[in-house]
Amino acid sequence: MSNNLFSTARRDFLRIGSLGALGLTLGHRSQIQAAHRQTRAKSCILIWLDGGPSHLETFDLKPDAPREVRGPFQSITTKTPGITISELLPRTAQLTNSLAIIRSVTSPLGEHGIANHYLLTGYKPSPAIDYPSLGSVTAHMRTDQQTLPRYIAIPEAKSTAGAGFLGTAYQPFTTGGDPAKPQFAVRDLDFYPGVDSARMDRRKSFLQQLDHFHKNSESDPTLAAAYRLATTPEAKSAFKISDEPDTIRQRYGSRTIGQSCLLARRLVERGVPFVMVQNTGWDTHDGLVLRLKEGYSGAKIGVGLIPTFDLAFAALIGDLKDRGLLDETLVIAMGEFGRTPKLNAVGGRDHWPRVFSVAMAGGGIRGGQVYGSSDRVGESPATDPVTPADLARTIYTLLGIDPSHELRTSDGRPIQVNQGGTVIQGLLA
């Protein structure tokens, strides 16, 4: 489309004067491209386990600890000799050769809001600076994807997973809805009922005509992007999980997290650099067996948080592997903190940031390993402590984003993509 309305704005490069943080765009592009050449991962899927998943019931069980620590579940051996994980993760256990389990993540922040800010941005929250999330920074730095949004959240995103000072253009595109529902469709992506593609074409031609009458009007890159997305069936089809064969859909499980992971796979397959799957409910202050295993009381087959996660996570990694996409897709499963070593009076565990676990696979990660360890009762890191800033720096590095690249706040203040973190070399393939 050569029309003004649908072309890219060049005005940023043409502005007069020197007020504000102008003139930065050009220099940075080459840096990004330079970094890009070393990219290991083209995309990242972050499975955000919101609320703080218990490390002691998932990836860091303590079978030898006292009863009040041990918890209700047993550990099982995995495909990788020497690595054991929860009995509720049998499918994941078959894929540990692709998996790096970090058991020594540590943070001082034990309240949900500030903790998920730290994990999702790599920065502790500051009253002065509204830091951008991993996904928003990736969207800002990776300009290769043209039609689909560069940061997509399924189905919603926390405000701490937002663009911060980078501004609305880098907010996650949220799908809304529930991918597990038969009628699932992304909001406003499809034509309004009664508007077919013939009418949409007519509308476009009218709109172009109106623009033509005003040769001088500013082009609007976002409108063009929205139009391109809404009218590019191939791009839109990325969101159509109903196109997947039943066998694949079943592989991921019928629950929201499974179908969300399937949607995430479809998106990275089409070149979306950052997808966040948000899975809620992990703030398990009581009833670990009910919440984590059963899902509803008296369930014969557990459909609680861990089994549904296991199904989805294993399916995602297996499916990516089958398609030859795992090497270029970084998959991360994490939440904002772990849970208290001691069970509380109502059979739950409370917030515990001092040590917790994160699982990573694909995209330049060396699988078949446990990195770091917690102490005997899962209370503190015992070896190789990892901070959320270290995690963020490692993720950016794997995605080919220079962690010391300087972003600019709206008032021109330079902020590095990551500060205070160290790349965890041991994780890298």
Added chain:
Amino acid sequence: MPVANSTRFTFVLIGLISVLSSPVGAVDFDTEIMPILTRSGCNAGSCHGAAAGRGGFKLSLLGGDPAADYEEIVIARKGRRVNLARVSESLILAKTNGEYAHEGRVRIPPGSESEKRMTQWIKTGANRSGKPRILTHLELQPTETIVESVGTRIPLKAVARFDHGDPVDVTDWTVWTVEDPSSLVLDLNSHSVEIRRRGQQILLARYLDRVQAIRITVPLNDQRVDLSKQPRANFIDDEIITSWNRLRLPPSPRCDDATYLRRVALDLTGTLPTPERIEQFQKDQRPFKRERLVDELLSSEQFTTYFTYRLATLLRIRPQPNDAIGAKIFHEWIRDQLKSKRPFDQIAFELLTATGDTHKIGPANFSRQSGDARNQAERVSLAFLGIRLQCANCHNHPLDRWTQDDYHGLAAVFARLDRGTIVRTTTRGGVTNPRTGEPAVPRIPGSKYLDEQSDTRVEFSLWATSPENPFFAKAMVNRIWKMLMGRGLVDPVDDLRDTNPATHPKLLDRLANDFSTNGFQIRRTLKLIATSEAYTLSTKTIPGNRADRIFYSHFIPRSIEAEVLVDAISHVTGVDERLGSTPPGTRAIELTDVATPVPALDLLGRCARAASCDGDDAGEGLPAKLHLLNGPIINQKISSPKGRLHLLVQEGKTNQEIVTEFYLRALGRSPTKEETAYWNKTLDQHGDGRTEVLEDFLWSLLNTPEFIMNR
């Protein structure tokens, strides 16, 4: 070691030379050593100027506190940083000239003037004068300058005058920086700056506690522009025309009456004009019709409604959890103040000092919603001073003069408040200054400490709203300017500081002065701007001003708030948007609860008022655009059987009549001949499904930038 010996020998030599070449006499720590530390980057925020210092050595940020720095350099670790017996072993020299390992590497090269001066200072006893000379004037060259062509090199010079002694050339000890290094290139060896790009460039000079901005301009065009016949309505035009002259920037022509009416109606009332009003205005042949229109709008009910909404956004009024009454009362109070034309200084004073039952006393909600003292200090500084004091919570402001003492001092002003449903003063409560670990002393930022025995809120508020406060009037007129002109004279509008100078400093001063000497009337400033010639220019650019974004040579189109956009779509289509459980007919700009569930407002980017929305644009972002393209906000309304379009079709109106009606409602103008011809031809081609084609026409009209933007 031979190497060390030879280095030491060189040192002695340099020392000798320095004694010979420098003026004999004591080196003054405050005015001669401190600038070296600043110029060499030692006290930068990323180095020893960080709140925690670096490597065990901590300096005040950008040399804000010479006494503390003297203590740190000379007294602490006695004999290590400054070694009077063996001068060259002083760490302050040996670490910075490369002799000893230094994480920050060489900062003050051996043989440099800086090194000579430091050496001499130590040799003469490393003293600090009990009564240091005080900087009274900093004379800079160039001052405001216009140069003819790109490539010109301008010499730099800085001369300091002190309260006693002779003037001193401090060019070498001044920190020169440029805002845009690709436009101005500094050469510190030859003390000059080269201009590489046309336009207005900013050079900043920092010496001791002074920061001054110097404008250097290369006209944008070779040809002078003749502006002698350019109309002027008031002093705004005088200042704007002066800047065009300087830049040789030709202004676009005036916009037509229809464009002006739509523009000013949106800006002053958040409401599109009706077709009747458009016709009436276009037919009006009397002189001063634009002026009369502005008066009419400013005294309308819609003005009060819209500016209540705008002030509520500025003050971030939102309901407390489970208590919507306070926010409602607060809105009503704002409304009453606007209606009765209360001076803005009085409005602000009452907001800053009100106490009592927040369900009865509107302004008391300002303190209640602030949550705590620090939050209130930040809100007050943003809203009424236009400054970002929040940086100074953890460290002195890196770009400005605000210190942690200022931040925590202002927080202390608001510390003794109980912020429940009933806001009341208490006798306890305080704020700890993390710099000292002591209770913060109530303080007017950048000015003075307050007597803790008095009611410091009243004292602060009297100062804040008085002419002594250099920020209050400027911050408000700058905001008002942005509302109408699309960009703050200082931009962002909440970031007034010496290092972020106004594009038109004199205009900002004159507007502020006019505001404060004429009773702080928002309407007066709005009228000055809305009736200025600068405001009436067309958005269409002409050769020579196309690239201008900051000198107002053409009107800058801008997005309108989510609430105004939703109301505008209802206005055009004749179908109201459902706004939570509010009565039908309620407008989005009338909502007193920003959490009222309206998906369209969220998708279009309403200000949630949790944080300042000063820099945000509504209607931006992919979800917003997709919603306008495919969502119900437009589609449902254009296809509604009870909507305007379907009713006009039922009434038997012709295509041309329908097109004209919607052009008037949506764009505030009649279609041009060309447009009429196009629509007649295009719409008549579709015999069947006429309504659908008309719906598509209306859809495209509501998605054009001409509708979505104020232009």
